[in-house]
Amino acid sequence: MSADEMGAAVDATLREQAAALDAADALAPLREEFQPAPGVIAYLDGNSLGRPLRDTGARLADFVADDWGTRLIRSWDEQWMQRPIELGDRIGALTLGAAAGQTVVADSTTVMLYKLVRAGLAARPGRDEIAVESTNFPTDRFVIEGVAAERGATVRWIDADPIDGVTADAVAAVLSERTALVVLSHVDFRSAAIADMAGITELVHAAGALVLWDLCHSVGAVPVELDACGVDLAVGCTYKYLNGGPGAPAFGYVAQRHLGVLRQPIQGWMGAADVFAMGPSYAPAGDIRQFISGTPPIVGMIAMAGMLDLIERAGMASIRAKSVRLGEFVIDAAERVLAPWSPAMLSPRDPQRRGGHVTFGHPGFRAATAALWERGVIPDFRPPQGLRLGLSPLSTSFAEVAEGVLAIRDALQD
Numbered sequence: 001m002s003a004d005e006m007g008a009a010v011d012a013t014l015r016e017q018a019a020a021l022d023a024a025d026a027l028a029p030l031r032e033e034f035q036p037a038p039g040v041i042a043y044l045d046g047n048s049l050g051r052p053l054r055d056t057g058a059r060l061a062d063f064v065a066d067d068w069g070t071r072l073i074r075s076w077d078e079q080w081m082q083r084p085i086e087l088g089d090r091i092g093a094l095t096l097g098a099a100a101g102q103t104v105v106a107d108s109t110t111v112m113l114y115k116l117v118r119a120g121l122a123a124r125p126g127r128d129e130i131a132v133e134s135t136n137f138p139t140d141r142f143v144i145e146g147v148a149a150e151r152g153a154t155v156r157w158i159d160a161d162p163i164d165g166v167t168a169d170a171v172a173a174v175l176s177e178r179t180a181l182v183v184l185s186h187v188d189f190r191s192a193a194i195a196d197m198a199g200i201t202e203l204v205h206a207a208g209a210l211v212l213w214d215l216c217h218s219v220g221a222v223p224v225e226l227d228a229c230g231v232d233l234a235v236g237c238t239y240k241y242l243n244g245g246p247g248a249p250a251f252g253y254v255a256q257r258h259l260g261v262l263r264q265p266i267q268g269w270m271g272a273a274d275v276f277a278m279g280p281s282y283a284p285a286g287d288i289r290q291f292i293s294g295t296p297p298i299v300g301m302i303a304m305a306g307m308l309d310l311i312e313r314a315g316m317a318s319i320r321a322k323s324v325r326l327g328e329f330v331i332d333a334a335e336r337v338l339a340p341w342s343p344a345m346l347s348p349r350d351p352q353r354r355g356g357h358v359t360f361g362h363p364g365f366r367a368a369t370a371a372l373w374e375r376g377v378i379p380d381f382r383p384p385q386g387l388r389l390g391l392s393p394l395s396t397s398f399a400e401v402a403e404g405v406l407a408i409r410d411a412l413q414d
Helices: 003-023 028-033 056-068 073-079 080-096 107-124 138-151 170-172 197-206 298-313 316-337 364-372 397-411
Strands: 104-105 131-133 154-158 179-185 211-216 234-235 251-254 357-361 380-382 386-390
Touching: 003 316, 003 397, 028 298, 056 298, 073 080, 080 104, 080 251, 080 298, 107 138, 107 179, 107 211, 107 234, 107 251, 131 138, 138 154, 138 179, 154 179, 170 197, 179 197, 197 211, 211 251, 298 316, 298 386, 316 397, 364 380, 364 397, 386 397
Parallel strands: 131 154, 131 179, 179 211, 211 234
Antiparallel strands: 104 251, 234 251, 357 386, 380 386
16 A cells, blocks of 8 residues: 555544544534534634624624614613623533622623732732742733732742643642732643642632632633632633633622622722712622623623523533543544654643643644645644644534644645
8 A cells, every 4th residue: 555545544534533423422413503614624723712603693683673772771771780690690500610699791801800819819918929820821920910010919930830730739839828819720721731620729728818710711611610619719701612702701700708808909880889879989789790890791792692502502511521522532633643743742641631622732833823724724823832722512523623633734744
């Protein structure tokens, strides 16, 4: 058998395996709920921006015609004032393991993170250190540095393994009687390593500090149990696995025991105890509403509501199981098809330690990514040489993954 014939046989085998996996996938029918993308062969960046649902356009049109266009200002009294909390409760129940009244949708991830970091730091008077991973997403690090500068606090950097992520031992190494708040990502944005939320939270509490978890790469892909783990604070975005669209507002979680105690720094009228009192001074609401500042971004909440319907139909356990199968398939495919280039595995090999994306490393991936985008195959490049494949369980097929890996090989050959 010639080299070309052997290559064709490998391709055929991979496609057959993908077809068999798709045929056995109980969630496969839900892919039809997503808007087709003409010219896209494989969308492998669902952990950066989720696809829109087919009915998103109709939902937006109905909103313009009815809720906004017909009901006009009346919609604030009829539904919009409660929408941030109602939607937060739904996210909490379906994806976060959070009881009602602790989650709210408002602002961007950056703004919500700022509010919760400031509130968490102020909740531990006499303590002046914030601990965060040195390799955490830039937003987290930049916001924390800014808050530390504002409040005269010190940032303590946690050393995290580039593949296996942050560990309890690494966190323990920076904890002291000065630690007020620890901020960590549950799923690492580069490697997808899953941190031990329960164990680390318990460790931080034993040191007398609070913990804030960034759930941007967790929510909608990896089941989370905030209440059961005793988490204090959490924040996450809704445009990745919750498919809220570009600029969709973030959510914040504040454990019930902290409501009415913690104070957020951006005091807006929507977070007041009596929104329409128009009184001379600010009196904060005693519930999760306090963490709303300005007018809620109602338009930005429309698309994610449809995705939450889909998540409810599928169930987080099934979504996670599909995510694991996709990850195992792409790793197996890459090990076979990309073997001549020996790409480095930059994610945990154990699927129970890995979130919804898989990252490989190779010096040729930067140039390959640009070529792949032109060919309708869309992965994500992360410097210095990481190719991150975001496998959104409800919208991604195994056939799509197979075609993506074969296209990566072709781009490296060029």
